[in-house]
Amino acid sequence: xxxNLIERTEDDFVAVFGRSAQGVAFVPGRVNLIGEHVDYNDxxxxxxxxxxxxxxxxxxxxxxxxxxxxxxxxxxxRFAAFEPSRLTETDWRSYAxxxxxxxxxxxxxxxxxxxxxxxxxxxxxxxxxSFCVALGRAVSAALGLxxxxxxxxxxxxxxxxxxxxxxxxxxxxxxVAAGEAGKALLLDCRTLDYxxxxxxxxxxxxxxxxGVTRGLVDGEYNLRRQQCxxxxxKIGVASLRDADRAMLESAxxxxxxxxxxxxxxxxxxxxxxATQAIMAADLSAMASILREGHASLRDxxxxxxxxxxxxxxxxxxxxxxxxxxxxxxxxxxxSVVVIAERAALPNLERDLDRPVRPVF
Ligand code: GLA
Numbered sequence: 001x002x003x004n005l006i007e008r009t010e011d012d013f014v015a016v017f018g019r020s021a022q023g024v025a026f027v028p029g030r031v032n033l034i035g036e037h038v039d040y041n042d043x044x045x046x047x048x049x050x051x052x053x054x055x056x057x058x059x060x061x062x063x064x065x066x067x068x069x070x071x072x073x074x075x076x077x078r079f080a081a082f083e084p085s086r087l088t089e090t091d092w093r094s095y096a097x098x099x100x101x102x103x104x105x106x107x108x109x110x111x112x113x114x115x116x117x118x119x120x121x122x123x124x125x126x127x128x129x130s131f132c133v134a135l136g137r138a139v140s141a142a143l144g145l146x147x148x149x150x151x152x153x154x155x156x157x158x159x160x161x162x163x164x165x166x167x168x169x170x171x172x173x174x175x176v177a178a179g180e181a182g183k184a185l186l187l188d189c190r191t192l193d194y195x196x197x198x199x200x201x202x203x204x205x206x207x208x209x210x211g212v213t214r215g216l217v218d219g220e221y222n223l224r225r226q227q228c229x230x231x232x233x234k235i236g237v238a239s240l241r242d243a244d245r246a247m248l249e250s251a252x253x254x255x256x257x258x259x260x261x262x263x264x265x266x267x268x269x270x271x272x273x274a275t276q277a278i279m280a281a282d283l284s285a286m287a288s289i290l291r292e293g294h295a296s297l298r299d300x301x302x303x304x305x306x307x308x309x310x311x312x313x314x315x316x317x318x319x320x321x322x323x324x325x326x327x328x329x330x331x332x333x334x335s336v337v338v339i340a341e342r343a344a345l346p347n348l349e350r351d352l353d354r355p356v357r358p359v360f
Contacts, residue, residue, distance in 0.1 A: 021057035028053035039169025042241035047175035056138035081109035098163030122213035124334025129172035132156035212333035287324035294326035303331030
């Protein structure tokens with residue numbers, strides 16, 4: 001929980017709406033430790049909440065509409081709770097309207113909401129999932145709906161699909177809605193069952209921003225999903241979760257489908273192995289899994305970029321086996337996640353000469 005952010009959000013609420021908020025919902029962003037591009041293949045993932053996130057201050061209002069102020073942008077929106085109208089542009093307003101639309105509120109619901117976030121946008125830490133779930137949690141608290149993590153996560157995922165045109169999986173939304181600070185969330189994206197794992201106390205998880213903001217990637221993302229689905233169809237399984245390497249080899253996949261599917265099958269296996277490495281407190285096993293995961297995203301799934309690969313190599317050189325890194329999130333820029341001996345972080349920051357932000 002980010003105390004400064006919450007306080008600022010409460011102050012902004014008073015400044016904008018001229019009265020005090022009745023409550024504030026905070027939802028973090030997430031970093032994914034391992035299990036990339038497998039959620040929409042019904043796979044297993046291992047994300048973790050970060051410190052930064054989105055706060056939404058709320059109070060019921062008698063004007064009969066949903067009034068939202070985005071404090072970071074100095075922009076507002078106001079719309080009907082029941083079947084809000086569509087916007088031509090996909091910006092934060094589409095996310096707000098989409099989320100409210102998916103919560104099925106009664107006509108005439110009136111709420112004042114003030115949103116403030118401290119997640120860098122485009123850095124691969126799920127700012128949009130954090131925004132949607134925080135908004136949903138604020139609405140739920142204001143109206144006494146008591147919506148659980150799965151309901152909020154599904155509404156947020158549908159918002160990405162129907163209001164933003166991104167055919168994402170459910171990892172980000174579940175990670176931010178159900179994840180507990182300082183713990184890795186092992187999530188089965190088919191059943192939505194999950195378990196939380198504390199990391200060994202001498203391990204650190206940290207984020208290094210590549211400085212390249214993700215942009216124009218939705219097309220590439222949706223294309224990867226289509227390639228995986230095409231491969232699953234040719235293999236004759238409902239999703240790549242049900243495939244193994246022998247099945248890939250005997251199916252008539254083209255080169256691209258084979259590479260994409262091989263990444264998915266092996267990445268799901270890596271998530272299971274990473275969970276075992278955490279339980280055994282085996283950092284060198286964890287480091288090998290991260291390295292393999294990065295190479296697979298670079299060579300088989302082809303979602304990394306040279307700036308991120310260089311950062312990965314530099315971290316590898318500095319850590320000298322005391323941990324490892326890999327790109328995290330959808331790819332095409334964004335951040336690198338590092339898992340290393342806690343004692344190795346100060347040197348890493350000095351030698352890289354850029355911020356290394358601990359996750360917990
Ligand atoms: C984005 C999507 C997720 C997931 C990751 C890649 O963050 O929103 O659903 O597919 O990319 O693992």
